[in-house]
Every structure is written in structure tokens, then in C-alpha cells.
Amino acid sequence: MVSRFDQQKxxxxxxxxxxxxxxxxxxxxxxxxxxxxAHLGSFWDSLVVPIVFLGELxxxxxxxxxxxxxxxxxxxxxRQKKAAYFTPRELLGGFTLQFLxxxxxxxxxxxxxxxxxxxxxxxxxxxxxxxxxxVSPTVFLLGGGGALQVCFCEKPDFVTKCEDTxxxxxxxxxxxxxxxxxxxxxxxxxxxxxxxxxxxxxxxxGALLGSALGNIYACTHVLYATARVYMTKKRT
Numbered sequence: 001m002v003s004r005f006d007q008q009k010x011x012x013x014x015x016x017x018x019x020x021x022x023x024x025x026x027x028x029x030x031x032x033x034x035x036x037x038a039h040l041g042s043f044w045d046s047l048v049v050p051i052v053f054l055g056e057l058x059x060x061x062x063x064x065x066x067x068x069x070x071x072x073x074x075x076x077x078x079r080q081k082k083a084a085y086f087t088p089r090e091l092l093g094g095f096t097l098q099f100l101x102x103x104x105x106x107x108x109x110x111x112x113x114x115x116x117x118x119x120x121x122x123x124x125x126x127x128x129x130x131x132x133x134x135v136s137p138t139v140f141l142l143g144g145g146g147a148l149q150v151c152f153c154e155k156p157d158f159v160t161k162c163e164d165t166x167x168x169x170x171x172x173x174x175x176x177x178x179x180x181x182x183x184x185x186x187x188x189x190x191x192x193x194x195x196x197x198x199x200x201x202x203x204x205x206g207a208l209l210g211s212a213l214g215n216i217y218a219c220t221h222v223l224y225a226t227a228r229v230y231m232t233k234k235r236t
Contacts, residue, residue, distance in 0.1 A: 012066040013222045016169050020215040023055030024208050037196050040204045041122035052132045060140040067162035093144025105130040126200040133177035137170045172214040180210015
């Protein structure tokens with residue numbers, strides 16, 4: 001049996017991963033340009049958070065672009081939900097969810113060793129970056145209500161095909177970012193005396209590199225699936 005090759009889905013996946021990797025590359029280039037990585041913990045003196053924000057927003061725009069061909073086959077519920085994405089209620093719900101997730105990440109940072117009575121700005125920047133890599137893309141895509149369902153591992157029944165594709169790719173981005181930030185904590189207590197060991201530099205870099213590795217894995221998975229379909233068709 002020959003597997004069906006979805007060209008539009010594959011293009012969407014590859015462009016999505018390319019945007020993710022380009023965002024990380026821009027962040028790393030910017031950090032190298034600044035040289036003094038101490039600015040990574042500053043909310044006002046670092047462009048890493050705005051760069052990641054724009055990158056995640058562009059991925060949602062990409063999903064909307066590829067989803068435009070589905071507009072003619074949407075169900076009534078999908079049309080109603082799509083029309084409600086930018087209502088004040090959904091916007092407030094999305095903002096509230098991201099705010100609460102930022103507080104949760106900040107609490108986790110403190111539990112795992114971040115200073116309790118100091119470095120408030122650094123902890124906030126790291127927590128905000130983690131929210132942008134994990135929760136914000138789903139909020140931008142599905143609104144507050146849909147993102148909340150996804151956070152509780154429940155797939156909303158109004159999700160379109162392109163939105164489902166984006167959600168699956170967001171998972172690699174989120175998991176890689178979380179594992180990378182956690183792995184970055186390993187170098188912090190080592191007695192090397194390097195400037196880049198200062199909190200939260202290893203965690204920020206780890207989150208970005210982990211996100212990149214997650215997207216590279218996703219890209220490998222997409223290319224493997226595409227090659228397998230191609231080889232199957234070639235044999236038949």
C-alpha cells in the first residue's frame with residue numbers, strides 16, 4: 001500500500017522548522033555580536049526575548065497562510081471558533097494563561113536553585129523566554145481556551161489540519177527548550193570561574209540550543225517520512 005504524500009503539509013513543516021532554526025541562529029548571532037553575555041538576564045538590554053517572540057508569531061502566521069486553503073471546508077464549529085480568536089475574552093484569557101505560566105516557570109526556577117531574594121529580573125527573563133518557547137505559540141494559534149485544553153493534553157475538536165500540523169511541531173520546540181534549559185543548569189555550579197556561568201546565561205543558551213535540537217529532530221522526522229513515501233512510490 002502506497003502512503004499518501006501531502007505536499008502542502010510537508011512544505012508547511014519544513015518552512016516552520018526553518019523559521020525556528022533561523023530564529024535561534026539570529027539569537028546566537030546577536031549574542032556573539034554583543035560578546036558580553038551578561039545582558040541576557042536583562043529585560044530592557046537584550047533582544048533575545050523580542051526575537052523569539054517575533055519568530056513564534058511568524059510561525060503562527062505561516063500556519064494561517066497554509067490554512068487558508070481549508071477555509072472552504074471548515075465545519076460550523078471551526079468557523080465560530082476562528083471568528084472568536086481575537087475577541088476581548090480570548091485575548092484576555094490568552095494573556096492570563098501566559099502570565100500564569102511565566103509565574104509557574106519563575107517558581108520552578110527558584111525551586112531548582114535560582115536566588116530567592118535576588119536576581120528577580122534574570123528569573124523573570126528566563127521564565128518569560130520559557131513561556132514564549134512552550135505556551136505562547138499555542139495561545140497565538142488557538143487562543144486562550146484552546147491553549148488551555150492543549151496544556152491539559154486534550155486536543156480541541158475545532159483544530160484544523162494546518163493547526164494540528166503546527167501544534168505537533170510546537171511540541172518539539174517546547175520539549176527541546178525545557179530540556180535545554182534544565183541541561184544548562186549543569187554547568188552553573190562548576191568551579192570554572194567563567195562569565196557565561198552566571199545565572200541565567202547557561203539556562204537561556206540551553207533553552208535556545210535545546211529548541212534548535214528539537215526542531216532539527218522534527219526536520220529529520222519529516223525528511224525521513226518524505227523519503228520513505230518517495231521510495232515506496234518508486235518501487236511500485
